Amino acid sequence: MVTALKLAVAPPPRTTYRHGDLRRALIDAGIALASDGGPDAVVLREATRRAGVVPNAAYRHFANRQALFEAVRAAALSALAVAMETELAAAAEQVDRNDPAARARADLRAIGAGYLKFAQTQTGLFRTAFATPSMVEDDPDPAKAGPGGLNPFQLLGAALDRLVAAGVLPAERRPGAEYLAWSAVHGLALLIIDGPLRHADEAMRIALGERVLAMVEKGL
Amino acid sequence: MVTALKLAVAPPPRTTYRHGDLRRALIDAGIALASDGGPDAVVLREATRRAGVVPNAAYRHFANRQALFEAVRAAALSALAVAMETELAAAAEQVDRNDPAARARADLRAIGAGYLKFAQTQTGLFRTAFATPSMVEDDPDPAKAGPGGLNPFQLLGAALDRLVAAGVLPAERRPGAEYLAWSAVHGLALLIIDGPLRHADEAMRIALGERVLAMVEKGL
């Protein structure tokens, strides 16, 4: 009966010798592990177990655990980008299309709001996305991007560019602005999922999110 | 000769059966491990090795690895508090003692600057301090505090209080202000040690630090 429990996540035993798409299966298992459990839960042996394969098989597709982890992390970044784009699209519908300034401002808020929402609803993936040095910047890897082809950091940069184009943000304050905005929002996200705000109620968290975004807009 | 290498960090073999102060020795070893290597390098077996003791001996002083880790983390937070207090003291000498507003402003900047400096010079300890949920808040544990008895978060709160007292920050904006300030500065610290700013030169990092602190002051 213990076996039954373990097999609950294991696939039906393969009939073919070859798996078919083990690489994909391992990444998917890794994503599932990261989703509930965060970065440390991405365990090579467990991933192979879920793929119904012996541990070493993973080494035909990844140099080591770290390589598998990087693939999972790319997926996490991509998921974050998707969440941000979704929020962006939703915001676009709420705002006067003929007011580019309002539109650009709404975009920046949507970026921040999407980021914060993702951190709170997909905490495991969020932690995984930032568990390791390197944060994409001008990394062109599409595996880290959303459907629009931009990764989270690039989405933020694009929103800031639109803010300048709309005349809301003076061009001379544009350089480096993504670092200020990202710092504030990312910091708040951590405070909420790990820090003193972890037990704050929803209203409080939303209010603080608003306030941070206001601070960014004002202080940029 | 391999042994010689390993013994380089091992203490001379004990002559007494009892260690004397194993708990302290384990924490110190843990701090050293965290210093260069970050949270994951805090390995129970390695700590006991450095203390010149068999692995299980640790369990007489800590319930498990996590408990040892928490003790190390407390020390890391305390070290951060010390760095902040040091910066605070240095700032106090540079500013006109009769201008409380300037003084309060300088304090807040010193808090932020000390925080950023610590993150960059003691990266392993910094990471360790924030590797785990919970961030002190009103935790009275003196092990997490500096010589003044306040932990990092409380130091920030006190600086904000002085800002209100000096009439720089309107009292109605005080509640929650520590979250905004902490978010921005902590976010920047991460950007610098892990993110796109990791290869930015010193001047750039200092400039961004200034800018974030300015944003906080303005946007609070």
Add this chain to the structure above:
DNA sequence: CTATGGTTGTGAACGCTGTACACAACTGTG
């Protein structure tokens, strides 16, 4: 259609980790 070489999964093994249990050496107290 069959030999041949490359690809992908298996089996067994190693050293590392955290942790549990029983035992030995010591220390302080009655």
Add this chain to the structure above:
DNA sequence: CACAGTTGTGTACAGCGTTCACAACCATAG
């Protein structure tokens, strides 16, 4: 001085990442 509690030891287990030699399969050249 005996005895109980404390602290360190020895042995053991499961789980992890990783390596090596081997087996099963697939694709392609002859």
